[in-house]
Amino acid sequence: MPKFYARRRLSILGALTALIASVAVLNGPTASAALPTPVSAATARTYLASLTVATENRTGYSRDLFPTWITISGTCNTREYILKRDGTNVVTDSACASTSGSWYSPYDGATWTAASDLDIDHLVPLAEAWDSGASAWTTARRQSFANDVTRPQLLAVTDNVNQSKGDQDPATWMPSLTSYRCTYVRAWVQVKYYYGLSVDSAEKSALTNYLANC
Numbered sequence: 037m038p039k040f041y042a043r044r045r046l047s048i049l050g051a052l053t054a055l056i057a058s059v060a061v062l063n064g065p066t067a068s069a070a071l072p073t074p075v076s077a078a079t080a081r082t083y084l085a086s087l088t089v090a091t092e093n094r095t096g097y098s099r100d101l102f103p104t105w106i107t108i109s110g111t112c113n114t115r116e117y118i119l120k121r122d123g124t125n126v127v128t129d130s131a132c133a134s135t136s137g138s139w140y141s142p143y144d145g146a147t148w149t150a151a152s153d154l155d156i157d158h159l160v161p162l163a164e165a166w167d168s169g170a171s172a173w174t175t176a177r178r179q180s181f182a183n184d185v186t187r188p189q190l191l192a193v194t195d196n197v198n199q200s201k202g203d204q205d206p207a208t209w210m211p212s213l214t215s216y217r218c219t220y221v222r223a224w225v226q227v228k229y230y231y232g233l234s235v236d237s238a239e240k241s242a243l244t245n246y247l248a249n250c
Contacts, residue, residue: 070121071142071159074188074222077250083229084243090234092167101175102162102182114183114190115156121185122192123151141194142219143201143211148194155198157191158182159220160227163203168233187230188223206246207238218250 075083105114112120112132119134120126126137134151141148148154162170162182170178184190201209206224210217221243228235235243 071191071219071223072186072188074219075226077218077222077247080222080225080250081244081247084225084235084240084247087225087228087240088234089237089240090168092164092234092236093171094163094167096171097163097166099162101166101178102170103175103179104182105156106179106183108183108185114185117185118156118190118192119151119154139192141192141197142216143193143197143213145213146194146197153195154192155195157193157198157201159189159191159223160233161201161203161205164205165231165233168228168235169231170233181231184227187227189227205236205239205242207236207242210246217246221246222250 074080105116108114108117110132111130112128116128116132116134119137119139120128120132123134123137123139127135129135137149137151139148139151139154140146141154143157158165162178165178165181170181173181181189197212206221211220225243225247227233
C-alpha cells in the first residue's frame with residue numbers, strides 16, 4: 037500500500053477511535069466520586085488491630101468546636117473544593133460556587149445535577165471523632181480534621197443520605213450501595229488510624245467483619 041494511503045488510513049482510524057471514545061464518555065456514568073484512594077484491606081486490617089478500644093464519651097461536644105469550612109484554594113472553601121473534585125463538568129462562578137455539573141453519590145448510586153442536592157460528608161463524623169479522642173485536641177487540630185482534603189475523609193453525597201447517616205459508625209450505618217462498603221471501611225480505619233482515634237467494641241467488630249470480605 038502506498039505511504040500516502042497508509043497515512044490517510046491511520047488518520048481515519050484515529051478519528052474514528054476518538055469519536056468512539058467521545059460517545060463512550062457521553063453515554064457512560066455522568067459523574068464519579070473522587071475520594072482519595074484508601075489504604076488496602078490488608079493495611080486497614082493491620083491498622084484496625086492497633087487501634088485502642090475504648091468506650092465513647094460525648095460529654096461537651098459541639099459542632100462549633102470543629103470549624104468548617106475554611107479556604108482551601110483561591111476563593112474555594114472546603115465544600116466548594118470537594119464539589120469540584122467529586123463532580124464532572126463542574127462550572128463555578130467567581131466565588132467558586134458550583135453553578136452546574138454532575139455528581140455521583142457512591143453511598144446510594146444516585147446522580148445529581150444541582151449542588152444543593154449534595155452534602156459534604158465527614159466519613160468519620162465530627163461527633164464520632166469527639167467521642168473517640170478529638171475532645172482532647174486543640175481547636176486547630178479539630179479544624180484540620182474537619183477540612184481534611186488529603187485523607188479519604190470528605191465526600192460529596194446525597195444530602196438526605198448523609199443526614200440519615202448522622203453521627204453513626206459502621207456498627208449501625210453503612211452505605212446502601214454494597215459495592216462501596218469495602219472502600220468505606222478502609223477509609224474509616226485509615227482516618228481513625230491517622231488521627232489516633234479509638235474505636236468502641238461494636239465498631240471494631242463491624243469493621244473486622246466488613247474488612248474480612250474485602
